[in-house]
Amino acid sequence: MLYICTSEKATSLNNVARDIYRVALKLNIPSRVKSGMIQFYDLDRERDQALYVMCADPLLTTGWFLAVRDCHKFGRKAIMYATVEGRLKRMYVKDWMREVNIVAVSNYVREKLVEAGLNVIGVVHHGIDILEVIKARGMMKLGLEYYSKYGLSPDRHVIMLTVSNPQPRKGLAWLDKIAGEVEGRDASIKFLVITEEKGLRYFGNHRNLIVSTDFGRLPREMILSIIANAHVMVVPSLAEGFHLPTLEAMALGTPVVHGQLPPIMEFSTGWVVPATEILFFDQHLGLPSGIEFEQHLYDVKEFADVLMHVVDLYRCKREEIVDYRRRSWERALEYSIYNKYPKLIRYLVDAPESIQINVEPYDFNSLPQVPPPTIPPGNVERKEFEDLGVVIPHG
Structure with missing residues (x-):
């Protein structure tokens, strides 16, 4: 069984997990999407694998790193399919985190994780169904x-x-x-x-x-x-x-x-x-x-x-x-997810590199209509949003 684990709180990660699940089924790989982590002791050493779809935040997702590390430590097949939106704070990157095998969602993510000393074994971009x-x-x-x-x-x-x-x-x-x-x-x-x-x-x-x-x-x-x-x-x-x-x-x-x-x-x-x-x-x-x-x-x-x-x-x-x-x-x-995610699954299970699907191009000329420009009304009074610590643009 291939367990695809992610957080139910993240819409995009849920979509990615379900796309991976859909590809696994087409590859005839028994699979299941799980909200939350699965621990090494719930995996059969010979028959089960775990794919953790998660942000690689060494502070907020420490438990996810630990779950993947424990799988490695106790002989279970597992990888983290990770994203990150900047550089990791090294003060939170523990030595044991470097034992985790990570597949990055982009070359940018790979660069940031490698800079932090983490073990990136490959890059598989997200896909579209x-x-x-x-x-x-x-x-x-x-x-x-x-x-x-x-x-x-x-x-x-x-x-x-x-x-x-x-x-x-x-x-x-x-x-x-x-x-x-x-x-x-x-x-x-x-x-x-x-x-x-x-x-x-x-x-x-x-x-x-x-x-x-x-x-x-x-x-x-x-x-x-x-x-x-x-x-x-x-x-x-x-x-x-x-x-x-x-x-x-x-x-x-x-x-x-x-x-x-x-x-x-x-x-x-x-x-x-x-x-x-x-x-x-x-x-x-x-x-x-x-x-x-x-x-x-x-x-x-x-x-x-x-x-x-x-x-x-x-x-x-x-x-x-x-x-x-x-x-x-x-x-x-x-x-296409049928080109991308078989490559991801191959890190855990023997599978083809891609799945062939038959698609027909649509009519590229069928554009929506666009109304002519309209003169805007006068200025309106605006309320300011509260400062949440975000970066506020000039002007």
Whole structure:
């Protein structure tokens, strides 16, 4: 039995764990997704293996490191499939942690873990389930109904979507400033942010911004349909270890705009806002962390300029959006879970290097309509969000 262990509190890690499970089943490997850790004494030495999908924070996830180490110590097969969003604090990296075999989710993550002296045995990037993407394209009505609930329609609005938890490194405070920059330029552009209730505190009063607290509550096919119906996927993050929503948007043909973050740059075909400064931040939701988050700062006005440029392409040079969709689909195929996760499973179980699946390309020319620009109303009074120890953009 292959046990795929992760935390039920992390939506992205849960999605990754379930994708690995789906691939294992196609490989005819008996598997099970488990919320939480499995200990070495619950594994049969000959028949069981454990794959721990977790952030490599030497302070907050010490127990996960210990579970994998104990598996090694007592002769069980186990690896940690790890992400990290900055450099590890060496004061928390214990000598015994170096006994853990780690597969990194990106070259960036490998670099940060090796710098801390941890044992990285390989890199396997996250993947996208191409079959789920195809299914989501056939369920576009779901996303349209979700937008309608908030008074939005791709026919009447240019929809800019962000799907994010409220961790400070996700840049929601910066997105508030970006929305403010766009607000005065084109009233047809609307931002929809899907986050948790804690994320509400980052935002002021904007006529062009709607915040939903459905993050982590929607079925995955619904999220994919929502992404597929957006005009632009906005990624305001300052620090990431990979960023799966960028890959999902690429596979669905939705243009992505993001900052110059090294792990995203490894696979993205999207529009990039250059980093102006790198700043390290060492808290997780206001609490101590074993990671110094490597935040790549950008100019919010320049980010807004890039968003407006993509909207102009929709209106004036749609062939460039079509070309983007084609290139993104080809790139997403390379990052199919059926190409990526067999390589991960092979660290524990004999398996083929990939699984062949038959897919047909969709119509890259079937772009959503974009309304003409609308003169925005006058300025509105804005309330300031409280300072949570996050990095606040200038201006």
